[in-house]
Amino acid sequence: MNFIEKLRKKPERQRKIILWVVMVVITLSFATWWVYRSYKNLKELRGQEIINNMNLPSFDDLPEVEIPEALKEGIEEQDGE
Numbered sequence: 001m002n003f004i005e006k007l008r009k010k011p012e013r014q015r016k017i018i019l020w021v022v023m024v025v026i027t028l029s030f031a032t033w034w035v036y037r038s039y040k041n042l043k044e045l046r047g048q049e050i051i052n053n054m055n056l057p058s059f060d061d062l063p064e065v066e067i068p069e070a071l072k073e074g075i076e077e078q079d080g081e
Helices: 003-009 012-044 047-053 069-080
Strands: none
């Protein structure tokens, strides 16, 4: 007899137990594989290199903004209240 026939002849409770054990083993295997691959990918990730390759503008390149005297006085008056 093959495995399937033997399994069909077992009581339903035993078949359910076998099913759940198989499902847990498969789930744990996939979870272990996923954690391993995630760890490996994160280890290979070079964060600073990615940021440098994005060519983000720096704050040093921004022009200097001059605030008019009237506006500066209004800001100082609000801070004094």
